[in-house]
Amino acid sequence: MDSKGPPPYAQGGSSADMSRSLEDDSLVDGPLISADALHSAIRREFQTVPTSYHASFLSVLHVIYVVLSVCLGVLCVLKFGQEEVCKKILDSVQGGSVIVYGKVCLWALVLLFTACVRRHHSRAQSRGYLQFYRQMENVKHLPFIVHSTGNVVLLVVLAAEFQPPVHIYLLLTILGLEVLVAVPCLIYYAVKVMQFNRERPAPDVNQEDLSHSYNVTHSPTEIGFRGGSGLEEVVEKQADLIEYLKQHNTSLSKRLLNITAQH
Structure with a gap:
């Protein structure tokens, strides 16, 4: 009787996928920088x-x-x-x-x-x-x-x-x-x-992240806008944040290009 098993390339691919997933899991499960450490670093800078x-x-x-x-x-x-x-x-x-x-x-x-x-x-x-x-x-x-x-x-x-x-x-x-x-x-x-x-x-942006994480942790059932916050103010604030993020991404791209050119 001929026993059919998985082809060699399939075994190689499955082992590669398994090793890749293990690497990804190790990266995800690795130690992350705490929000307090980031906040203290921002205060120093x-x-x-x-x-x-x-x-x-x-x-x-x-x-x-x-x-x-x-x-x-x-x-x-x-x-x-x-x-x-x-x-x-x-x-x-x-x-x-x-x-x-x-x-x-x-x-x-x-x-x-x-x-x-x-x-x-x-x-x-x-x-x-x-x-x-x-x-x-x-x-x-x-x-x-x-x-x-x-x-x-x-x-x-x-x-x-x-x-x-x-x-x-x-x-x-x-x-x-x-x-x-x-x-x-x-x-x-x-x-x-x-x-x-x-x-x-x-x-x-960092304050928004901290407040968002706090609200999610302490009051996960609250959704939508709170009373007293106007829609126009929210829209203007979001527009400012988007403009800042665009400028920040541009500056990071320039720094990345400079570092790449040096190496």
Whole structure:
């Protein structure tokens, strides 16, 4: 009797498949990096946003400018007994012109501050901190908007050619309103950035993974949206995450190509 058994190539293929499955199982069952270790590594690699120092310095500079402008307007323009001192310091330049020149320089500093903030916030966005970027989107532009609005009102006052007492009163009023609005905005911005740097959070994608795993572990029966979360907010957040993941994949592909080219 001829006994038919499995062909040799079938035995070889089955043994190869078995060894491959064992290798895959060993890879799957191998030790994985814990979420706490990943989170601690992310915290060590966290890059702070240094613009809180810029905002604090600009706030102090703005207050000093307004105080000096008030002193200059009262003593040199309204002429409360300090005409000789003003002539020695300012020479032939009028006190109102000095205040206007200082206002232009301050506006230029605010413009540089806004550009610096935009650059650092774009870097934070590219590192995955999308929620922080969205929260500070409007706050970071408020000082520039306030100073630009003050410049427009100041140009209107200068074009109207009021009499000297009324002119200086209006000028100092504009500067006072600016400092009352711009400085609290800068302080609020600096506090928020300092809190962000102190917390050293993980990127939003990692936070979503941690919260998702926590919800699955502790409340597996909950599905759908929770109350209070709008659909538009969810869609915008998902769009930001998709954009971040696309940029992250592009950067990883470039790094992989560079490593491959080196080897």
